[in-house]
Amino acid sequence: MKQGSQSRLLPLALDAALVAVVVLAGLLASIGAFRSLTQKAAAQQREVLNAIGQSVVAAFDLQLVRAIEALEVSGQLLSVQGQPSLDQFRRYGRGLLSGGSALTLLEWQPVVSDADLSAFERRAAAEQRGYRIVEPAAAEGGAAGDDFIAARPRDLHLPVLYSWPEAGAALGVDMAFDPRRMRSKLLARDSGSPVASETFSLIRRGQPGPVVLGFAVSAPVYRAARPDTVEARRRELLGFLAGVIEMPALMREAMRRADANDLDLFVYDQDEQHRLIFGAAGAEPAPGEEGDAVLSVDVGGRPWQLVLRPRPAFVGGARDQLPLLALALGSLASLLMGVAVARSLVIRRRLERTEAVLAEDRQYLSNVLDGTAAGTWDWHVESGRLEVNERWAEMLGRSRSELEPITGTTWERLCHAGDLIAANDAMKRHLAGQEERYAVEFRMRHADGRWVWVQSVGSIVKRDARGRPLRLAGTHMDVSCRKAEEECLQEDARALEAANRQLRDLAILDPLTGAFNRRHFNDVCLAALAGAHRGHAVGLCMLDVDYFKPYNDHYGHQSGDAILKTVAQALKDNLKRSTDALFRVGGEEFGVIFSAASAESAQHFVAELGATLRGLALPHARSPFGHVTASFGLAWWAAPTSALTPEAMYAAADAALYEAKRAGRDQTVFHRFEAGEGETLPQALTGRHSLGVEAATDDAVDGPVRA
Structure with missing residues (x-):
């Protein structure tokens, strides 16, 4: 009896032990699945939140970048054209504020000194009736009020001269009253690029209504x-x-996207100690939370921080109940497996659970591939066989069956010959262990004959016992659109560079002769003096075409222009060094800045210039010489110091030229200066030979020209 009881208890004990083990294992697996699913759900939520954040930023970032770029280009054009008129500014305003621009108002704010303020106000009032320069009266607490008073005295003023649109514009308001506005403008002035200001309440003269927050980008x-x-x-x-x-207008679309996804949007200005400058209506900003998505955006040189805070509706939902559901189902399955002590049932349930997990993983991988439109490839190294999915073939306008049998040779046949070397080199580096992954971009032939840019990424997935690669797997992505966009960006950059070069040439070159213009003389002269101050001699030669007015009267201005171009080209052909420079002072007068180690070499250089002009033998019936000649004034400093200025150089050379013309023309007068001499502008020459004043003309020197 005792033995029978023991024989019955032993199986029960074994069964109980088996049930306990099964239940415990099931509970542990359920807890593990709960944690895994919780982490996975949190990761997926983070990915979704980041994707939405990029969409929110894209809602206004492109408009903002285009607006800033448009302001920068317009500012450069105004630098070339100068002070705009009212009609010109209106055309600028219509152009910049059309086509969905982020800009709602465009203003021209000239710099006016305190001494010139009254005169400026009178000129502006003559153009725009009732124009006055004012500033907001300080309200309680020091803030700007709704009333306006005459602008207070300050070193410089920035009155709004023109505005588009003009309705409700802050015409006449001196923006220098607000230090916040001025900080960004001074930064823009020093950097030469547009800079965004802090946010402030916009001034709307004559349009009462709620306060609108905004900011200005100053170019x-x-x-x-x-x-x-x-x-x-x-x-x-x-x-x-x-x-x-x-x-509000800038963030309208961003707010709509955030609200559509159950998110609260807050915008902070990092340069203002993380000050909140925009937020969702009815939502209270709070310290950063773990679930927030934080994105940084550069707005005209100001760092903004966008914070997307999920609402309960975003966090909740059936998808967030999945971990709890998995825990409950796992616990129930554990109890069922405990009751079912039969080994076959336990094994079967374990197999079913394993298959479910594998099916989920396969479905997840399929969803990822479908979502990214990626083609997959699996290369068997030894046999050369290449297994691809249908999407891999569709990128090339083909079906997988058309390409069968597919091998590495198939890929080489479809790949652009110019990209094969780089692709094969990348594969060799990965197989040799030099690169963690195989990643390369190349072109492949489409069925319609065009080339498709493909990004291929993969790695070794199987090795033999000795570590040699047996299989590699990876994906193909069609990146043709990105490549086309990159090419467009490069073309735009090249076009912009060409435009910049053209603007630079227009600013410094004389359009008729191609020589440097008078405005560029100071820069050219200072560049020459930079070397001269290190102990190198420097010379300046001024020359004037003799009897040029009679030539124009006799042959006509077109022939006169042709003579000037011929003379300029002959002078440029005689320049010896890269530092030598020719510029046109005005009319028929030219200047040559050059380096000469000795007075003799300087005189020889100028003699060559005169000989070259005489060698042209250009007929001149109204000149006593019978052909075109020139008078030369040469000034040469043996050891100039830092006291030598462009004005003094110009005055000395012009004085020598004046003597040459008084002496009968077609000759050279040479002024030589030793160390410390000729470096100040003589009092007698300040009125006639200073920069910006033309030298004496032919008629002023010799009176009527002899036939």
Whole structure:
């Protein structure tokens, strides 16, 4: 009896032990699945949140970039054209604010000194009736009020001269009253590029209504092409082309996208100590939470931070109940497996669960491939066989059956010959262990004959016992659109560079002769003096075509222009060094800045210039010489110091030229200066020979020309 009881208890004990093990194992597996699914759900939510965040940023970023680029190009054009008229500015405004631009207002804000303010106001009032320069009256607490008073005295003023649209514009408001606005404008002035301001309440004169928050992007406008140094930019600043952007309008589409996805959107200005400048209506900003998506955006040089905060509706839902559901089902399955002590049932249920997981993984992989439109490939190294999916063949306008049998040779036949070497080199480096992955881009022939850009990424998935690669697997992605966009960007960059070169040439060259113009003389002269101050001699030769006015009267101005171009080309052909430079002072007068180690070499150089012009033998019936000649004034400094200025050089050479013309023309007068001599502008010459004043003409020197 005792033995029988023991024989019955032993199987029960074994069964109980088996049930306990099965239940415990099931519970542990359920807990593990719960944690895994929870982590997976959190990761998926983060990916979705980041994707939505990129969409929210894209809702306004492209408009913002285009608006800033348009302001920068317009500012450069104004630097070339100079102060715009009212009609010109209206055309600028219509162009920049059309086509869905982020800009809602365009303003021209010239720089006006305090001494010139009254005169400026009178000129503006003559053009725009009732124009006055004002600033907002300070309200309680120091903020700008709704009333306006006359602009207070300050070093410089930035009155709004023109605005588009003009309704409700802040015409006449001196923007220098607000330090927040001025900070961005001073940065733009020094950098030479558009800079965004802090956010502020927009001024709407004559249009009462709720306060609208916005910011301005200021593009500096200079009196000439963009100066190279900060000092020059400050000196040459003409004003600012300011575009106003309203925060509600800019963020409208971004808010709509965030709200459609159950997200609250907050925008902070990082340069203002993380100040909130925009937020979802009715939502309270709070310190950063773990579930927030934080994105950084550069807005005209100001760092903004966008925070997307999920609402309960985004976090909740049936998908977030999946981990709890998995835990409950796992626990129930564990109890069922505990009751079913039969080994076959336990094994079967385990197999079913394993198959379900594998099916889910296969479905997940299929979804990823379908979502990314990726083609897959699996290369068997030893046999050369290449297994691909249907999408791999569809990228090339073919079906997989058309390409069968598919091998590595099939890929080489379809690949562009110019890309094969790079692709094979990348594969060799990966097989040799030099690269963790095989990643390369190449072109493949489409069925219609065109080339498709493909990005191929893969790695070794199987090795033999000795570590040699047996199989590689990876994906193909069609990146033709990205390649086309990159080519377009490169073309745009080349076009912009060509335009910049053209603008630069227009700013410094004389359009008739191709020589440097008078405005560029100072830069050319300073460049020559940079070497001269290190102890190198320097010379300046001024020359004037003799009897040029009678030539024009006799032959006509077109022939006169042709003579000037011929003379300029002959002079340029005689320049010896890369540092030598020719410029046209004005009319028939030219200047040559050159280096000469000795007075004799300087005189020899100028003698060659005169001989070259006489060698042209250009007929001149109204000249006593019978042909075109020139008078030369040469000034040469043996050891100039830092005290030598372009004005002094010009005055000395022009004085020598004046003597040559008084002496009868077609000759050279040479002024030689030793160390420390001729470096200040003589008092007697300041009125006639200073920069910007033409030298004496032929008629002023010799009176009526002899026939």
